[in-house]
Amino acid sequence: MTTEFSRRTLLAGACCVAAAPLVTPVSFAALPGDRRLVTIVLRGAMDGLALVQPHGDPALRALRPKLALSAEQGLVDLDGFFGLHPSAQALMPLWRSGELGFVHAVSTPYRSGRSHFDGQDMLESGGAAVQEERTGWLNRAIAAIPRSAGRKAIDVNTTSELILSGPNPVDVWTTRADLQLAEDEQAAFVRLYRHDPLFAAALSEAMETDLFSDGIFKGEKRGAGVADVARLAAGMLNGEYRIASFSITGWDTHIGQDKTFERPVADLCAAILTLKALLAPEAWRRTAILAITEFGRTAQENGSGGTDHGTGGVAVIAGGAVAGGKVHGAWPGLAEGSLLDGRDLAPTTDLRQLAAAMLYQQFAIAARDLGRDIFPGLALDRSASFLRG
């Protein structure tokens, strides 16, 4: 009975699950302009001055005697002025191939409150003020994508995060969502739901997606680490999904930052490199990864060898579709008179411009939609160096 739902039949019919999406019999390669966007929310305020260090700025060493690194200490020079933290060394091949870039001195319009909660609220909602917007900018963007019917977004999580929350459909999956039903039991569930269309549809989609993620994990242990999350995202993006979002935490480095910074940077590298390794080459070429944080950290290191909540920070862009090999953004300088409130890196780029540029280039969302529904009041800067046509 119900052979169309039999797991074995489906498996037999799709020997290469990850390469042949079952859900929609459309090969993504055949869709014109079939681009992907991955947002990674770096929660806790990533220290941009530590990740991408302006070693060419004469004020840096005085502000950060412990945290500013020299080439001898492993800092990897990027362009003669900026250097990459040694913990991110694994990303250098991407930098050299033009698939990794940074935007420095970037910030949302959030100022002076320095609360993680409110800062993340603004980062994810895309509003110009705290609690101005109730839904996530990435969710609102879905409705504005031309021919968006076939596109789906995925939140790799158990609870939908604000950035993808809103009226437009988003699937929330976790690496551990696994039906794990024997064939007879699966048939029983199909029978159980056959006269309840809502449940029947949900189960049918669950079985399809489950097969898909089974293919992604191929029977291996499903962890909940960043590499597992990125692996699930890559598998889904190889399939029918076009937008994915997840978070990396651990950036709130008030104490002993020389050590505490390493783990989250390693996570960020693992996320980007897993996506690179597991996305099909033609998908990677059309993918933009945008890693953003709620605000930067103080220019000066504190008495505990860490840094406190600041303003201007760094955004990371990666993937075959970004303008890589460059540290974008006007450099405001770290001299005393240049710092915001005498303590923070002064923002020169509105983070919403960067997010809008990614939506514009990846999904051809009209500038008027970007400035009206997605980032209210924002006028897209088409001359931004990080914008690729």
Next chain:
Amino acid sequence: MSSAAIAASGTPAESAASTLATIAAHRFGYGVRPGEAPAADAAALIAQVRRGVAEACPFPYDGIAGRRASFAQFRALSEAQRQARRDGTVRLVGDRPVNPVQIGLAAAFLRDQHLKVQHAAASPNGFFERLASFWFNHFAVSAAKNPNMRLLVGLYEAEALRPNLAGSFTPLLQAAVLHPAMLAYLDQSQSIGPDSPVGLDRGRGLNENLARELIELHTMGAGSGYSQQDVRAAALVLTGLDYNSWAFETTFRENRAEPGVHRVLGRDYGGPERRYGDVTALLADLSGMEATRRHICRKLVVHFIADDPPPEVVEAMVATWTASDGNLLSVYRTMLEHPRSWEQAGQKARQPLDFVVASLRALDVPTEALAPLPANSAGAPAMETDPAQMAETPPGEADRAGEIAPPITAGSGSGMADPQTVPGAVNMAAPPMTVAGGAGAVMAPTEDGRVPIRANPFSVAALQALGQPLWRPPSPAGWDEGLSAWITASQLTQRIGWSHRLVARFGGDQDPRALLGTVLADAARDDTIEVVTRAPSRQAGLALLLGSPEFNRR
């Protein structure tokens, strides 16, 4: 057993066969618990509310007075940690700094959360427990706002909401809106009258957050005829309202209150001297508005009966509200006595809290099995990195902590533990580790510097895994009410997976057919009876029962 056909719309076409006791348990309660006396009519449900209001609330774990006493301990710990930071003597485990404040807060919150789930599952007053969750969602606050909120959220439900659920609406509104948890959640401490002494001195201004939610969510409802000017004027009336840090007592600071008279919806509040009474007068007037009655009666019917609520039930409740001056018990009674409230079963989805509690009740899971679990032994990582927790645990500004941000709920078992390896529950009568300070003692970090307890995969961690972490709604508007929001592919996957683990551990040798008769009774459909009866194993049969549409609808 009879069965109701499911119409093409996906809702049962007729359920006249279901008895009142079945509908009462599913629609108005937390489901059937074998052996518990059923409530079969409005009077029995109303009696549950009376009993619920009168009984002592089991959370916070240290009691209401005990929790207030523990604030001082947390304050002392917090000051000690700040000093340690200055002195460079912060405790390190390896390279990782340990913050006992954050760990104490995480443990306290976990204990409160578990007690809430345990109580919901054990209580014979299901309608009261459901109402408590409804009102928490109506007056939503979230423990994710800042670290200290983890001490306040359970306290808020216990002292502001539960004792006030059967009286008039006005005292409930005042208790909820004026509680420090709400003032913190909606940033009232940051709202300063621009022309008040503090406002003039510091150049800080108004925050309209609380005023907007008070009108839009708590009382009148969106689009009910107020203007932005009313919101702003209400925000001016609310200036001065604040709470003392670490004492968490609501205060009125005149030097922050905007002087003068402020007109909200045609009524004037204030004067040359601003008083706390201005705030309570505004709340009383808002609670008496026609729009407020309509908004709340409709919301009750939407929550309990149908996304598209039968208007005659709402109208009857509004009339009762008017006649009884907002007596909530009378309003509930009118809902329960209306015949339309007992028709068309299964139009709503059980949300995860409802589903988890109903499942625990169906399997008669003992309360002791639902306590927090001891953290993993030293050496092993206590938590895996779970992105869900990452999202939910913004390290807070209050303690400027974040040297370590322990997940609010533990991860390694978040609903996914191998049922054979779940270790014994922590005996809460004797907390494993405490610091000096008596009954309300703060739990100290483990030897390896982590939270000493973790969330039980069958209660608190299950809610996290199912996307409805307890006391952490996504916004001031609370959780989504819609049927389709909760019956999705990922949700079903998680529910089916969790049900399997639950029955593997607690299903015992129960006969699925017998349990079907007890739990679903006359609500069982033919498909469910057939599938459960023919299930390949007892465990599969029980999982199918918990996965059935009748069990996931209400």
